[in-house]
Amino acid sequence: MSFTVPVAFRRTLARELPSWRADGLVGETASLALTARYGLNRLAEPDDRWVARTFALLGAVAIGAGVLSFVAAHWGQLDALARFAIVATTAIAAYAAGLVLRGRGNTACAEAALVAGSLAFGGAIALGAQEFNASLELWQVYALWGAGLVPLAFVLRSVPVGTVALAAGAASVPLHVGSFGHEMPFIHFAIASALAAVLARRFGLLWYRELALALAAVGVFIVLFGESTNAASAAIAGVAALALAAGAARSAVVAVGATVIAFLAALPATYWFAYNAGWQAEHDVRLGAAGVALLVAIAVAVWHVRRRDVLPLAPPAAALGASSCCRIW
């Protein structure tokens, strides 16, 4: 039996229920009914289905990326019919496999297949636009992809498919901002937020809101990473400062965002190493990003040490330490 309420709620209820009974707030009948309704007597049972689901989803994404890369490598040698056949067959077969596996109760692999189908759906949109010479910009492809998956995620009640929709929608907004000749697309952002809210309400999962924030942070990162200007470094600093200020207020939601941003601020250091020898320009950008990464790492360090959780400190520290060794700055 699965429960739509968060585990944290069930644990809190299990902890509070005895005192409610002792204080006379609920009777024995109500207490037993609550215990049965939320499975409070089964909280001690280990629930590690998420491990298999995560592995299966990662595998599906990796295989999908591999197929897409293989097709891209031989794209010029394929005619239009072969291209459509590959993409459409992949999508249909993946969806069919997902529905069959779900019917058999193999949840992890079923969700993985549905995600593979959702990725192929995005490929089909891009391919259709290319073959029919539709003048779609990249952000429009992502927006159509995300919006098209929302009904499917809603009907199937599939959190992974909803997550793909959310990721595509989250990517479309910063791509729209970054496209030439566009102002800040508030209407686009409002539609994407409304669809995300619809999915969050349908799934009834509190962590979905945190995931939406993390994906938005990734979207911001993608835009900033493509901009080699001091403004990009300043924007990273601003976002990181805001997130950390909110994280210092002990908000669990923004704490996740702060951690994600800390990693994103540190990872470019590993990327830039490869261009250490040949990249002499944009020295100020590297200085700015290094300063931001250092500040973020220190702030996250203080924050985590106060919580006695030191493991997340390692990646920013490792990247900064290695950077110092190379004397890149």
Add this chain to the structure above:
Amino acid sequence: MTIGPIAGVLLANGLVLAVAGALVARGLAVRDRGAFLGGTGIAAFAGFLRFAEYDHDLTRKALAFVVVGIAFVAAAWLYERRPAREAAHAA
């Protein structure tokens, strides 16, 4: 101490992947979903960056992705069968 740029690349990537592996291992050991997802997320993101960064043959990259993906799906399949085996042993 000064080291070369290639050694710096290997060192930085190795440290990031080591932390990702440690997070995954801790997540599996104590059933900590946050640590597990954090570790897999870091590894996946680092892999994506390397894919975008290095100028290798695309067919070779595709093959690597497919092999890694099959390994993950096989791990999921084995992990999903594990409770059934354990229940059978317990019975």
